[in-house]
Amino acid sequence: MAPATSDKAMTCRKLTKRFGGFTAVDGLTFDVDRGEIFGFLGANGAGKTTAMRILCGLSHPTSGEATVAGFDVYRETEQIKANIGYMSQRFSLYENLTVVENITFFGGVYGLSRPEIRRRSEALISTLGLDNEAATLVGALPVGWKQKLAFSVAVFHRPQIVFLDEPTGGVDPVTRRQFWDLLYEAAASGITVFVTTHYMDEAEYCNRISVMVDGRLEALDSPANLKRQFNAQSMNEVFLQLARRAERS
């Protein structure tokens, strides 16, 4: 695993993806710094999912350039997958496997050795305070525990970047905040966090935010600067101003 030499966790230059005559992602150019919490916003259909799939090594761009964790999105997709973590709202853990089984499974998928998995999972279970629940089915855990475990599993192989796709949808306000505490800790330890959300108050927690409209990157800055630039009181207003420019639905 050759770590990237630059201080960038991700670079995109004119990244474009076309499906026939439809340009889903249209010339994205941006960088993400190491240890940054980077918010990736956009209305439904703006092209976020297509862009994320490319950045996770699951789909090739039509043109343009991009590196993720120092690896090329055309030629080094397997290295990209090995160096990123992924968590979504809908799928992240197997409900009918126990806590330990989930950790072991995902550790194995990411190629960690048996002894390494055992050592790290003991440490993780103790850090999370799940010692008494190690043999409990994940489906039986309360939502707050499940989320913490899901995130911990997503970064279990110590990826350089973790992608979070609407990780807090429908979750209660206390659990949401505890989840963001985890993200702050992860970022402080050097992991880059790339996150999408529909909660505009959460967008404020990001170091920088990008907003996609009709496949293009229409804004990219810190929440404070974006509010200044758009003369808005909240990120909600910024988002509404930008998303109303959309022509395709």
Next chain:
Amino acid sequence: MPVVELSGVSKTYDHGRVEAVHDASFAVEPGELFGLIGPDGAGKTTIFRILTTLLLADSGVATVAGFDTRRDPHEIRRRVGYMPGKFSLYQDLTVEENLTFFATVFNTTLQANYEQIKDIYEQIKPFSNRPAGKLSGGMKQKLALCCALIHRPEILFLDEPTTGVDVVSRKEFWDMLGRLKLQGMSILVSTPYMDEASLCDRVSLIQRGRIMAVDAPAAIAEAFPHVMFAAKAGNMYQLLTALRADPAIESCYAFGEFLHVTLKDDHDSDRTFSRIAADKLPDLDVRRIAPGIEDRFIRLMLATEDVSETHGPRDQR
């Protein structure tokens, strides 16, 4: 007379092992836009299913339009429009076919009730020949609302109409609800988004099957028992850690671009914050603010349950 009334309603699943709703009581008045606010798993959908007569409560009484959900389900079904949380229209029927189907089920026609849905239908009319499954999220939502309105119901039940929908479509949807309300419609709507509470006349806050509060949104926020401060500094993570470790701080959590902070002693706030700033955070910016619905929700949640039970043993703060 309320159009919807629950009195001590409880419902369990899995032979009593899972308690979905516990002793829930509230009433919706005619013409009211009433919100049921709570996260996934709080019991919102169970309440909607009981009120729309798709589920029987274990105990308690629920009435809709004056009819008992247990005795008169058919009277209720004719009088309510229901938009379930999951998109439940026929994906392979077109927009127009879906509308015609639902109109026919209720013994009416699209033409007869066109005025009722005109406002919303005109936004999706250009796609009237498109299969419902091929519509965007926002358009599916508008079609589902049209189908729920087609038989001129007295009461609308909308279960999480804005979940998973982006900010623009959410705003449009709430604008539509506002217009329906002006026409006199009674609406019960559920949502996990706390910021949507302020768009309702009154709301119930619900968590883990229990109704924690029922009131107008402003009154719910005003009942917050402490003075609330918003704090900000260059390094927010450092600020969060420092404030949480300080013995004078009662609670501290992230809220948009600020941290929301309460003190153990509200009278000493100036001195407390000056000390903290002098100690470790010279760029600390603190102001007094009015607490919101979400602050009260968090407070009620922490007060009414053992947080370690839901959130793990390491989080008893």
